[in-house]
Amino acid sequence: MSATRYAYLGPEGTFTEVALRTLPEAATRELAPMVSVPAALDAVRSGEAAAALVPIENSVEGGITATLDALTSGEPLMIYREVLLSIRFALLVRPGTKLQDIKTVTAHPAAQPQVRNWIKENLPDAVWESSASNADGARQVQEGRYDAAFAGEFAAATYGLEPLVTDIHDAVNAQTRFVLVGRPARPAAPTGADKTSVVIWLGPDRPGALLELLQEFAVRGVNLMLIQSRPTGAGIGNYCFAVDAEGHIADRRVGEALMGLKRIAPKVRFLGSYPRAGVAAEDVPQLRHGTSDREFTEASDWLARCQDGRA
Numbered sequence: 001m002s003a004t005r006y007a008y009l010g011p012e013g014t015f016t017e018v019a020l021r022t023l024p025e026a027a028t029r030e031l032a033p034m035v036s037v038p039a040a041l042d043a044v045r046s047g048e049a050a051a052a053l054v055p056i057e058n059s060v061e062g063g064i065t066a067t068l069d070a071l072t073s074g075e076p077l078m079i080y081r082e083v084l085l086s087i088r089f090a091l092l093v094r095p096g097t098k099l100q101d102i103k104t105v106t107a108h109p110a111a112q113p114q115v116r117n118w119i120k121e122n123l124p125d126a127v128w129e130s131s132a133s134n135a136d137g138a139r140q141v142q143e144g145r146y147d148a149a150f151a152g153e154f155a156a157a158t159y160g161l162e163p164l165v166t167d168i169h170d171a172v173n174a175q176t177r178f179v180l181v182g183r184p185a186r187p188a189a190p191t192g193a194d195k196t197s198v199v200i201w202l203g204p205d206r207p208g209a210l211l212e213l214l215q216e217f218a219v220r221g222v223n224l225m226l227i228q229s230r231p232t233g234a235g236i237g238n239y240c241f242a243v244d245a246e247g248h249i250a251d252r253r254v255g256e257a258l259m260g261l262k263r264i265a266p267k268v269r270f271l272g273s274y275p276r277a278g279v280a281a282e283d284v285p286q287l288r289h290g291t292s293d294r295e296f297t298e299a300s301d302w303l304a305r306c307q308d309g310r311a
Contacts, residue, residue, distance in 0.1 A: 005030045006180075007040040007049040013135035013155030019083045019178040020053040036132055038070045044182060045075045053083070057177040060170070061113045063228040068242045071181070071271060072199045072230060079197055079272035080188070081180040086173065089115055090153035090163040092138050097147060099164065102126055106137035107150035110176075115150050117170040135159075177277070187273040190248035192281030195225065197271035200261055201232065201240045210241070216260035217245060220253040221291030240267075246284070248273040252296035253287075 006026065009016040010033020017033070020026050032049060034040040040052040056067045071077060089111065093102070102123055107115070109130045119126060129146060131137035135158070137149035142159040153163045200213055217224055226244035247254040250273070261268050289295075305311045 003050045004028070005032050005043075005049045007032045007034050007043040007052040009037055009040055009054055009133050010034055011133070011135050011139060013138060013151065013158040014133045015085060015087060015152055015176060016053055016055055016133070016178060017135075018152065018154065019085045019176075022083055022085075023053075023081070023180070035136075037064075037066045041070050041074070041077060041181060044077060051080070051180050051182040053178050053180050055110065055176050056082075056179045057226065058087070058110055058114070059173070059175045061110060063226065063242060064110055065230065067179075068199075068228065068230055072240060072242070072269065076184055076269060077181045077271075078184045078187070079179045080182055080274050082195070082274060082277045083178040083180070084175050084277045085178065087114065087169065087176050088153075088166070088174075089134075089150040089168040090156065091148050091165040091168060092141060092151050092153075092156050092159070092161040093148045093164045094141060094144075095160075095162050097162075097164065099123070102147040104129060104146045105148045105150065106131045106140060106146045108132070108134050108137070111150050114170055114174055115168055118168050122165075179274075187249060188275070190250050190273070191275045193276045193279040193284050194246075194248040194251075194273055195276045196245045196247055196249055196254055196258075196273040197243070198245070198258065198261070199240050199242050199269040199271060200265050201267040202238075203264070203266050205237050213241070213261060213265060216257045216264070217243075220257045220260075221288040222247055222253055222257050252293045253291045256296070 006029045008020045008031060012033055034043060037054045040054055043049040044052050054067050055064050057063050104127045106129045111134055131140060134151035135155050138151045138155045138159045138161060140146050141149045141161060153166050156163050202209055223246040224243060225246060228242045229239045232238040232240050249255055
């Protein structure tokens with residue numbers, strides 16, 4: 001395994017590369033661009049890379065399905081860190097191109113909802129085509145395949161393009177969340193401001209099946225930050241759910257919720273417990289009464305005394 005290589009969604013000039021370079025250890029790693037999210041994750045599975053940074057969620061459209069699906073299938077991987085990056089697009093064109101010259105535009109599919117209104121107002125007749133990444137779209141503009149690409153302004157120099165319009169965004173303060181993914185190992189110690197990610201497969205379709213799963217979190221006071229359904233590929237009506245929960249697997253409330261899920265769900269995949277980006281322990285809301293580790297321990301001790309006749 002290459003312990004010095006980090007893969008990322010490429011080519012050079014993607015927002016993913018920018019997010020990766022915010023990690024201190026990136027300065028001492030070989031950064032390897034990959035053609036797709038699955039390719040980046042497969043590089044980790046095969047040992048070609050020690051870790052991969054990939055986008056997993058944006059504040060406009062929610063979860064990035066390509067990443068969720070790639071983490072749900074195949075050999076298990078784990079998330080070790082997350083990075084939040086504010087997103088602003090520029091319209092990149094070949095030198096000399098005017099707005100009225102643009103007939104085709106391209107970018108990653110996740111970018112379209114973030115610039116849809118701008119396109120409607122400024123390029124209503126332009127044809128949209130999706131690219132593997134925003135930087136790949138810029139590369140294809142350089143090659144003459146498309147007239148313009150939505151990408152980071154920083155990508156213009158890499159591909160010999162000009163930013164015709166900058167600071168494009170339909171949603172103010174739009175952000176994308178990226179995760180650093182590696183092979184399974186022991187999670188880092190809790191920080192007090194953590195997140196746990198799992199994928200849960202739903203059992204036979206029946207009233208209350210999803211509610212039964214969610215109650216494992218609710219009764220233990222575990223707040224859910226994301227829940228997104230994805231088809232399993234086993235036919236219409238067969239779904240699994242990607243879930244982000246507040247807390248760490250070492251927290252009693254989270255650990256017991258996962259045990260409860262394991263008892264009742266056909267399959268549960270643990271994707272990791274890791275620090276939340278931009279959140280300190282003192283910023284985390286106080287736990288609901290009865291859900292702290294101390295209270296779980298006291299209840300466990302009480303039960304042991306009851307079983308021993310010492311209550």
